Amino acid sequence: MLAGVHRFSLPDPGDVSGLAAAIASGVIDPTNIVAVIGKTHGNGLVNDYTRGYLSQSLALLIGEATGRSIDVVRKHIPFIFSGGVEGVLSPHYTVLTASHETQVGGGKGLAIGVAFTSDLAPDDIGRQRQIDLTASAVLEAMAKAGIATADDVHFVQVKGPAFTQADIVASTKAGRAPATDNPGKLMAFGRAASALGVGKAMGDISAERAVGEAVLKDFTLYSPVASVSAGVEVRCNEVVVIGLSKHWGGSLTVAHAPMADALDISGIHAMLGDLGFSRGPQVPRTDAARIKAAFVKCEAARDGLVRGKIHTMLNDGDMDQQRHIRAAVGAIVASVLGDTALFVSGGAEHQGPDGGGLVSLIVERAGDIRA
Template sequence: MPTASVGVFKIATKGPGDVSGLMAMIVSGAIDPTSILAVLGKTEGNGGVNDFTREYAVAALCTALASQLGLTPHEVEQRIAFVMSGGTEGVLSPHITVFTRSEVAQRPAGISGKRLSIGMAQTRDFLPEELGRSAQIAETAKAVKAAMADAGIANPTDVHFVQIKCPLLTSERVEAAAARGNKTATISSYSSMAYSRGASALGVAVALGEVTSDIRDEDVLRRYDLFSKVASTSSGIELMHNVVIVLGNSDNSASEFEIGHAVMNDAIDTPAVVSALQSVGLEVGLRVAPRAEAGRELVNIFAKAEASPDGSVRGFRHTMLEDTDISSTRHARAAVGGLIAGLAGTGVVYVSGGAEHQGPAGGGPVAAIARMF
């Protein structure tokens, strides 16, 4: 497999339609638009079914990149993996993280060992009645393995974060299934987000060997002892298939970046965040600091968050699931986002709500990317 150079660029945004930062980096030559493989973003929407900031952000990016690539906006969306996560509650700050990949003849001097690698794949389109069920699990598992191959990663232990964008149900999609005589996993659009996220996460667990037993349809959102330690899934109205992005370390990479991860057992698991940062050689005190002697600096942190489904955190009751004014996912993003931002010294971090089968119940995976200089 050819050697690849993977780049990571974190760019603040002034709104979901703001592409000025990305365009400035393209104009300056810092980013070659032809090398862009994936864009992960946080938008200031509500993160719910009707959060159209996600679709708006993707549309703005595709339109801006179309002229740079000589493609139509639709063709851009087919070429590049866009994953927009709505919700920047608390101190979280809207931004995008751009991942690039290009082939190089050989590794530059000074780069050794396994370095950051990225791969992408997509599932087929799903029928509404397949969301949240075994078909979505099986097809996602296939796509994860394809993305690993695309990234040049053979060993599942070298996979540190799998980001998936998955569909949700709308009333029209539920009615379409019923017209064919089929029932969907739920008739609630909001609940369908959790079913889709959960099934997608279980697909990651199957692909990586984290779950080896057969998974039944009724296990989704019930068997919380079944989970992936590296899955991050986000539901959206704008698609009917899963987009899979695998991030890990590979001998085939000539990147100046490295990724590591840990697993939060609950929403206040500070040691897990510290462990993720230390896994990429970062020094953690009152806040993350570059290790000048090791030549490393933090680029971004990616994490999942959810309100513990048993209604408690370390034996004490929480009210996130009982608040009728604010959804529990918004509470969770704000809480975990604040914890991570306090350690990182910045609110420009990627925290996504809804961690069904993504880490233990009430917790979630947390990954860190560092640049070596």
């Protein structure tokens, strides 16, 4: 198997001309597309419909190119979009492909697996069913990708459902009360439960502790490779597992590093060194072309402090804390990578240490970059 990673600019949430041109020119075979992950122009909250707009636009394009209906496309390809490109972040989307081509290369190649849970109702969010279904889907995606062990998994992206106030009220009236009656908080419950599911599947959290009672309570529990978003455009948990496998070839590889807090770039620099990038405060422009995709998860620390000094992100009544942290951490990581087309997602409940997160990079191996 051979993985492909193609990143496109997104001038507006419905502009899929980049992918259309790549399909028309033969650069991408639309039948090989397995997932799309990206950043859209919205606020990233419950009422962010830019995510669904881009999903619909891509499904239409891929459906026309493959002769499949939109419903079939949506059931086989995860369209995982996070709203919010505050500060220097650039709206974009990354198309992941998998083909049966072979390419000479030693060791393990970039591997991609996808899976879907069954549909989730408002009263499933943040509870044991979501945890367990997510864990099963992660293992299914790993198996499909031929990724042998959790040590070879470097990024797990999950997109779960969000529900409006009307959805919550209807569920409550039907006798199925959700974990909270606040739509925004219910998104947090969903992210948290899904992250515990990833941790359970990876063995970072024991089955005995990956339970509904721990959701948004025991923050000592987290997955170091999970990145979870939620949106009203989906009704199940869509899972993309990215790692390394001996069954895949090619010149692409993937790695990840933790961020202990919002200012922690030491792990990023260490990872860059391991990937063969030159040492220095910022990746030189001559090396930046090796970076094919960058994924970042971040969170405003719940104790209200960053390295002992207070922050105001959790007290701001005008702007959600996720928008603050995306702008801040996005700028910090962009300054290291020299790249602003980053998938930076807030809401890192149980996804890395409290107040921290992770960075995962897909890159061309040193010496393998194509002209």
